Amino acid sequence: MEAQHLADSPGNVINVQNSVAAAELTPERGASMSQLTSQQAPFKEEEIDLAKEVDNLSKNLVAISLKQEVISLLLIGPQGSGKTSTAKAILGSQSEIFECGPKTKMGTTHFDNYELNVIECSELFGDENSYGYVMDSKQMCSKIMSDILKVIPKGIHAPVFVLKFEITPSNTNAVLEYTFLKRMFEPKFIKAHGICLVTRGDVFNAKFHRDLSELTFTNWCRQQEGLLKEIFEAFNYRCFLIDNKETNEELLQKQVRDLISFVKRDWPEPLLVSVNPDMRARADVTMVVEIASSKDVYQNQVELTTGYISNYENSQSEVEINVITVGEKEHQTYCLKDFSCHRDLIGALKDSPYLGPCSGTQKALMLAQKVVEDSKAKHPDVKQITIIISEGQSQDEESVVAEANKLKELGTKVVVVGVKCTNQRYLEKIASDPDDVYVVTGYGEPIKKLNHKLKSQTCVYGPAFQSTADILFLIDSSGSISQVNYKKELTFVVKVVECFNISPEDVQFAAMTFSREIITLFDFNSRTHQEIKQATLGATYQGGGTPTAQALKAAREHFARRQDDRRSVSKKITIVITDGESDNKSETRREAQLLQDDEVLALAIGVENANRQELEDIASLQDDVYCVDNFDVLETIKDEIAGKTSKLEKAKRERRQRVFVEPELEDVNVP
Known part of the structure; x- marks a missing residue:
């Protein structure tokens, strides 16, 4: 499996509106992207500034997630291109898939040293009732971007356009899906980081098995005309061949490993930070659980809480953990120091009584202040972190924000997990920073993934000294x-x-x-x-x-x-x-x-x-x-x-x- 990257040249970027090469193509060689777009596109060629509506993913370049060893890919392509089977081939059969929005779903796996996130965007232009035909293009871009950023707030590493080998030159949907991809990302970003992934590598190899010693996949890509030429050029011939029907586990892993290497090969010089793995800063973590309205949901809250605590079960870091469960009239506090080990604390939380639904976030924040004050008195030089698990409902938002400010004035970092909360701005006022807010639609979202995010956000690794x-x-x-x-x-x-x-x-x-x-x-x-x-x-x-x-x-x-x-x-x-x-x-x-x-x-x-x-x-x-x-x-x-x-x-x-x-x-x- 191979791929090749052309030299960075403005001449390799295809402008749909002014494609001279496309205009010169004969009908026998296939209709050009420009011709097809002008004939079939259900939306206009207006410029859309998505950065004003959502954080444009094209600005979230690769270096952001490198420190966490995360690779996030977005798959877009026409119906029948093999997006779903490709996602499964990358993630593996055991990975859990969940919906991010009406047209997006996501799966996560751990491969080698990476957390690998794959977001699949369902086809937008299948028939006249499809999403792309019935929704305004600007609204559609904003909606899909917003859904993606909810699960990947740091952005993605590569937009991946999926095409099936031997795609017909007159495939209008391929043109429309690609044009939509350009709406989401600037051409420069696609050129630098986008990948055109061609599926059914088995068919390609079978067709050219006699010529593979001379005809490489890269050479084949460069020989194409018409629609494929325009697409391949727009991606700067960053083309990758995958057998999405492969079942051999060893070969599947090789494909994924090659794809990861391919994604990384053209990244800019990374500004990696090396942190001594044996060096951990001390931290006091206070978790505040606003008890939900039912006992079953409370058990989900306990699972989230104990899952986070288990991150430190075998750790040598000096992390002091306190958990406050806040009910209707009562509350209970669980401190790690009162138990012999993390496992005993986890056991106590799993057996904790249901105290009824929390009477309000204000009360929870006031209780957190008391615990943080005690922690600071005992450990004045230790980092303080507070994690609040809330459904974000309050009768008196102003009072809640005032108590949150008092908590932050104590020097603690406040992270908020909002469950089924529609008022994200309210949660952002409680948290130390908007990036410290995680909004989930329910506990159906994999709790393990949410715990991984929380651990990354409240990481207690750190240098003993800071300098430049x-x-x-x-x-x-x-x-x-x-x-x-x-x-x-x-x-x-x-x-x-x-x-x-x-x-x-x-x-x-x-x-x-x-x-x-x-x-x-x-x-x-x-x-x-x-x-x-x-x-x-x-x-x-x-x-x-x-x-x-x-x-x-x-x-x-x-x-x-x-x-x-x-x-x-x-x-x-x-x-x-x-x-x-x-x-x-x-x-x-x-x-x-x-x-x-x-x-x-x-x-x-x-x-x-x-x-x-x-x-x-x-x-x-x-x-x-x-x-x-x-x-x-x-x-x-x-x-x-x-x-x-x-x-x-x-x-x-x-x-x-x-x-x-x-x-x-x-x-x-x-x-």
């Missing part, structure tokens, strides 16, 4: 350091890196070892903690002299080569780790000054018999010098070093002139 900086380590690999201690030195570097997120918007790292030669272990383009860890711990021990001056020069040149506009406001920091005197003190002093002249801040860490004066010559300030007695205690200053780098300001002139004097340390602010 380029940090370069210079690691002494001289003979005075034993191989055992050298490994401890490398481990220290890894531990410091783990204190930060890694991304172009956060911190980026580089590292060099110095002795017999200057060796670059990894550059600033290293993207993940694992990548850095492997490169660092695998560093070769050199066992020669201590050319600190050459190392400082290499660092200065490395920063000078750093070309990235997004990093123009970041701090530049060098952390030097050494155990002795350099081979040339005067040259070391000179290179340290040149480094600071280039606005690079320097921290110097001396271990065992390091020369204190030389460390002060290297460092930007005397307070930027750290000395430890041996390599075993090196890790004890890890947090201090990480914290210092996050607090340092960008180098200033007065700091750089300090090399041989003793100034007072400026007051600095955490960025």
Whole structure:
């Protein structure tokens, strides 16, 4: 299975209204898209600005969901193209499908490391009574977009136009469905991210089985004329062949894996954030359940609540969970600390009594305030999160919003799950942010999927320190350091890196070892903690002299080569780790000054018999010098070093002139 992407060229975008190539097509080669559209289209060619009505999906580009490893696809195509069987082939037979709206349905599966969402848009132009013929085009676009955004608020990664192999050139519905797709997405977005998926790959392979060594699917696409040529060109020949009738599980998985790779291959350079998987910030989570009007629905609320709690059942993170069930006259509070484990808390909630329907959101918010206040008193430095499960009904909206504001003033993030609530704006006033609101039509929507969204929204992973900086380590690999201690030195570097997120918007790292030669272990383009860890711990021990001056020069040149506009406001920091005197003190002093002249801040860490004066010559300030007695205690200053780098300001002139004097340390602010 293969696909090919043409060079980005404006000439490859087809304009339906001005398609010169289409106008020149002869009848024998098939009617053009322009001709068919002008003859059959039930709506006008007016421009529609959907961004004013709903968040245009074309603005929700791929990088948004990358951090969560989610891929969302929208399937659109004419009747009989194989959309439904394609969706099943991608999702697998066990996946649950639910309706998002009158013409859309969605399924979700987990494949490899991705959550894979597939939205199928039913054909809009089947017969004269079809959706597309009886509804205004602008209204239809808005309605379908709105339905999609309810389940995929961040947008989709690729609009997928599904066509059946050997589609007839006169297939009017294909033209209409494609024209509607262009209504939903800008041509540039379709060109950059859209995919034309051709079904019945089995028929294609059977027809050309003798010629497959020479006739690839990509070549076949480029040979087409008429309608197919216009469609393929509009998608920039981003065409993918799939056998939607395949039943072999191994081959099905290969198709899905190839499709995921195909979706990802033309994404822009991702701004991924690498978060240390072993590092979790503490959090106190308060869940408020406004008890529903029936006992059966209350059990669904309990299932949603316990499902969320089970996310942390096997977690090492320090998450304190409190649950408040609010009834007509009574309420009950369940605190994790009162149970031996998450499982016992879950069991207690499943056995909890039905207290009657909640008397109002205002009461629930007031109870939440009390619990959050107690949590903050016990854990003042811990992140506070409040999740409210509500049907969104209130007699006094103003009072409810006032209580919600009091809750938010306590410093808690408020997330609202609205069930059967038609007033989303009301829920948005309660929540911390409109993105913190989830509206579902009922508990028929897969609770497991909703729990996944809640977990992502209330994620308690986080860096110990936050900063924007380029940090370069210079690691002494001289003979005075034993191989055992050298490994401890490398481990220290890894531990410091783990204190930060890694991304172009956060911190980026580089590292060099110095002795017999200057060796670059990894550059600033290293993207993940694992990548850095492997490169660092695998560093070769050199066992020669201590050319600190050459190392400082290499660092200065490395920063000078750093070309990235997004990093123009970041701090530049060098952390030097050494155990002795350099081979040339005067040259070391000179290179340290040149480094600071280039606005690079320097921290110097001396271990065992390091020369204190030389460390002060290297460092930007005397307070930027750290000395430890041996390599075993090196890790004890890890947090201090990480914290210092996050607090340092960008180098200033007065700091750089300090090399041989003793100034007072400026007051600095955490960025």
